[in-house]
Amino acid sequence: MTVAQRSAGEITMGPRRERYLLDSERLLGPALMAPAVVYLILVVGYPLVLAFLYAFSDATTGSQSLHFVGFQTFVAAVKDPVFLTTLRNTFVFTAISQALVVILSTVLAFVLTANFHGRWFVRFLVLLPWTTPVALSAVIWLWMLDSIFSPFDWFAQLLHIVPPGGHIIFLGQSDLAMGSVIALQTWRILPLATVILMAGLSAIPSEVSDAAEVDGAGFWRRLFGITLPLLSPVMTVALLFGIVFTFTDMAAVFVLTGGGPGNATQVLASWAFYKGINGGNLAVGAADALIMFPVLLGLAAILLRIASRAEVS
Amino acid sequence: MAVVETKSLRKEFGHTMAVDGIDLQTDEGEYLVLLGPSGCGKTTLLRLIAGLEHPSHGDVLIGGQVVTHLPPRARQIAMVFQSYALYPHKTVFANIAFPLAAAGMPRDQRPEKVRWAASRLGIDGLLERRPRQLSGGERQRVALARALVREPQVFLLDEPLSNLDAKLRASARDELKEFQQRVGITTIYVTHDQVEAMGLGDRIAVLNEGTIQQIGTPDEIYHHPANTFVATFVGSPPMNLLTRDGTLLGFRPEQFLPASAVGERPGQMVFDFAVTRVENLGSDRYVYGHLPGVDPEAKVIAKLPSTVTTPVYVGDRVPFVVSGGDLRYFNQRTGTLTAAGEAEVKP
């Protein structure tokens, strides 16, 4: 089956059958996706399976072999006296920081969508906490909350919260340490949530709000009656992202407090790290990490359902 | 020899049959229009001919060769899309030269060919511009030059005038037709606009629901529609259809005139026309109403040219006539044409 040759002086075409494989649509799609999919299976899927295996085994960094031990590891992990504290801390850490993020980011999203002088600079500053690698921001906070040289001591003295020469031990007292870690996380996640909300805000057509204004609705009524309800799918997405992110985060705690004082700020993720890497007990580390999994799956499911119902546009 | 031929061509998308058994032959050098409402399969048919879709069944032949399984580049066709698909990142020159580069023509031979194509479309001066700097009409000409430069066997055009604003469309249509007649390359043209089709086509293939309803010259399509679909799709306002004695009787609005304006002629059919509305559009008057004596349900339109000055008012019952030769009869169940132009006695 060849294509007719044209007479001399005009374009000649004579491609052969084999070269048409590149045009085959059925083969091309999977072929193009395959490398990425394979890579992800190797670097994400396989380790995920291993994580499960470890949690049900007695693996350590030293051992060469893996023995199946059923739920023993989980029991050992849970029975660890620190475990309950860790679990509680994780929930407190996540819940408070994300609740704060939701409220603050909503306000900030409205502020940043309004036009005002210096908006670019404000946006730059607001983004800094998110764009800076977390370890570095944590180091900055470490200095900022230093027990002797913190500038907040100076403010506190001015406001007579502490006596002159007094110091606030931000990272040395359990409650203050927890508060500090929560503050750091809120400060970090706020920009991400704000950006998501800003994108959501820009997708709401102004006609809706305008129509309400013509109907006589004042600022607050429009805000709570129209804009926020329209924004709520995006808010939920932002919230869930923040929760998933925070629930499994270890960097803030690790660098700022190391989990301390004692284990007052230890969270599941950092605890898993200590057990698994520093302690060498892969199984227990994996088990600790895995306990986060059901929560995550639940959240992922909710995220998916919301994402498919409210199509972002 | 037919330049383009399709044999029992079928294309299925999921559970819908977009193209349902089409046999088509083009005449050499003709301008064939594929006309139909959206979803009728005309664009799918064009894409099948181009090779951008694979048929579920049947064959496509171009220049006598079976090309059914060959990709577009092997079919010696050129296509112009509705959006013109000019490469935005290339100059006009590079756009036109693109097919030559694809065919492997040596770089030094290309400018001559590009200039030849450009001059045939009058765009010699635009070669260094980029698409975004061109007007709609200029873009069409660039797209045509790019199509011409390979000297293909057939041009495939997919509603290229739809994106132009109304004023431009008429002159662009004129240019297109004139261009095609000069160049003489077989052209298949898709449109949903029946005025365009009538104006451009040497022959028109009217499609509906994946099949060809009728294929013929504009005159044949208009005056001898094969079925009620063609009869009502082509012509604006559409043909009047009445149910009478178990058949459908049809005549066109411009053939329905006041008896007093026409006078008595043999073979006429006279109707008692009850007028409900009159629109004066300047060049024509549209008179809406119904025929209580024949088919009280059917809405009937008469199109009176401004040269017919007979006063007609809402609420009148006026005798209107259709000349016998203009009558068409269709089967009530299948819609096909059964008879034409038989003179009947007054109802």
Next chain:
Amino acid sequence: MAAAQPRTIRGRAAIYLLAIVFAVFSGFPFLWAALTMVRQDSDLYVTTHNPFVLAKPPTLGHITDLLRNTPYLQFILNDIVIGLATVVITLVLSLPAAYALARLSGRWGEKVGIAIFLTYLVPPTLLFLPLSRLITVIGLQDSIWSLVVVYPGFTIPLSTWLLMGFLRSIPRDIEEQAQVDGYSRLGAVVRTVFPLALPGIFTVVVFTFTLTMQDFIYALAFVSSSSSMTVSVGVPTVLIRGDVFYWQSLMASAIIVAIPVALLYNVFLGRFIRGFTLGAVKG
């Protein structure tokens, strides 16, 4: 935009006030770090006077100390090498996948696309233990290449999503035109889609690069020698030597990285958002 521009004086004042509050909230730690970074020791380690006023003239000595006497520059170099290598791997894998998802996906294609995106949700804290074991098994422990292998695990899903959005915005017509004009599908894509997608690709490059700098846990778990560390790991571990904290240098190490990255983000933010939302629109 639904957030109407406030027309009352009260409204505008509220906006400015809030903007200032948030700006201070977000930026204060960096201000403090910047002040610290140029303070002399004798000015820093005192608690008597207003900490926002420099009692002694500022010095760049700590910064030069950081750059000359610590492995900091090595850390940055490692970040750059890792970032670039990760970008290359990510592009090579996600660009074709994104094209397939944008153009060629049927029902199953959509599902695979969502599955790819879901892998981003698998937290590193779950994977780092098995991965650290795997890294040791293939002999890459304590090497920057361990990170180059692992990072695409999270950069690929995001890049694919972004690229898919950008590719979708290129009209299909142009590719088909190129096919009719004489190229195979691959040739058509390379010649038409690719040049038009370059701005999007560039955005993805920037995004991927900055994403690799964010990681902490993998770098911490896989690498222990300072010569192979990234900035994220090196600064909190190596630069904090025992009980002696050279705070000025530490602050400098953070600021030097934070500002350029933030500038990059600001420039590209609009495009990131567009790419993400484009990826979310079906069809």
